[in-house]
């Protein structure tokens with residue numbers, strides 16, 4: 123095990139910085155147990171790609187990215203067991219080699235399994251990634267290891283738990299046979315795609331809408347399962363489409379000074395990069411997950427019941443289109459769909475939901491990006507929940523109103539971590555544990 127002393131921890135997009143006393147890079151469960159046991163305050167981090175202040179801020183830190191082995195496959199049951207520091211892309215390559223898949227994936231492959239599970243990471247047209255976990259080992263605050271299976275009640279609390287109940291160690295995922303998706307993409311007016319959501323969710327195996335604020339349009343991506351040998355007319359659009367992210371970066375460069383220019387930039391980006399159609403096929407991972415990104419971002423994301431999404435969407439749209447409002451929003455706002463589950467801190471607890479992303483392409487000026495505030499106000503008003511890994515201002519008072527199991531989770535957290543070992547200042551506020559520190 124490697125130990126660094128008195129250094130500085132910096133998040134992926136450089137918006138969060140902390141000094142630490144000790145940083146351990148661990149490679150075994152035994153080392154993980156040892157460090158957790160002897161530390162007074164500790165956080166574990168993976169790829170540091172969360173915008174929320176959840177991965178650092180304590181005297182002792184564990185970098186889990188070297189705890190990254192694939193441990194075993196069960197060919198009969200289609201399961202894979204890995205260490206929690208494994209990068210998601212490596213897990214997906216390993217299961218694709220077996221002709222297996224996980225049927226709902228986020229649009230990023232560089233995150234660690236532990237980071238993705240802890241924050242309720244999700245894709246579209248399926249469940250949160252953590253819902254495919256059938257078994258895990260977790261290191262509790264006293265350094266002991268607990269194995270949790272689907273039969274244990276605790277699993278519903280642990281699946282999305284921000285690393286505050288303990289540190290995820292080994293994880294087993296249930297996989298499914300791999301399938302090929304026929305993907306079709308193209309622009310549509312808001313008046314066309316919005317009323318068709320429910321119909322499309324019934325009809326297609328994959329649905330994602332990249333909403334293009336200030337243009338009255340969305341870019342609709344559908345996917346249908348097909349026989350892998352089916353011939354399709356592949357059309358990946360003009361070659362310059364690959365420059366979309368660099369063009370956005372240039373056009374949005376001064377939008378923190380002149381926010382209104384965003385509306386013009388979005389219209390230009392729509393014309394250049396979202397006005398043509400595309401058609402292709404591939405596995406869910408190969409055909410829909412972004413493999414490389416030119417630059418860092420700051421992200422927020424809110425979730426809301428599928429039934430009231432159209433109302434919330436119309437309210438958001440009319441709010442940001444008012445010229446009195448400075449909430450001009452960068453392209454795209456990613457709209458995805460998640461099936462209901464039973465995990466206490468899941469966005470989809472008990473109901474099917476829609477998730478709506480909000481991106482600032484200038485990570486450094488994100489504090490002045492009014493859109494984050496407007497989207498939070500509107501979604502909270504309607505009972506929406508924020509993505510745990512992304513930027514939001516809500517704390518205990520607001521979260522207790524939208525999470526039915528909030529108090530149960532807090533009680534369990536206090537029982538498992540009575541000295542608040544796993545709480546940094548941000549999480550202390552989230553769980554309102556200021557007087558218990």
Ligand SMILES: Cc1cc2nc3c(=O)[nH]c(=O)nc-3n(C[C@H](O)[C@H](O)[C@H](O)COP(=O)(O)OP(=O)(O)OC[C@H]3O[C@@H](n4cnc5c(N)ncnc54)[C@H](O)[C@@H]3O)c2cc1C
Nearest residue numbers: 168169170171172228229233234236237243244285290511
């Ligand atoms: C470009 C981009 C695209 C994204 N796309 C999506 C998306 O499509 N869908 C989506 O839902 N999210 C998405 N996210 C959010 C992302 O999935 C989360 O931020 C995820 O937590 C990042 O993983 P990480 O390894 O960087 O975790 P970190 O940021 O390092 O850590 C996140 C949290 O997990 C905890 N943690 C880490 N390892 C463990 C462990 N072993 N046990 C317990 N707790 C642990 C940390 O303490 C921290 O609280 C995206 C983020 C970015 C930057």
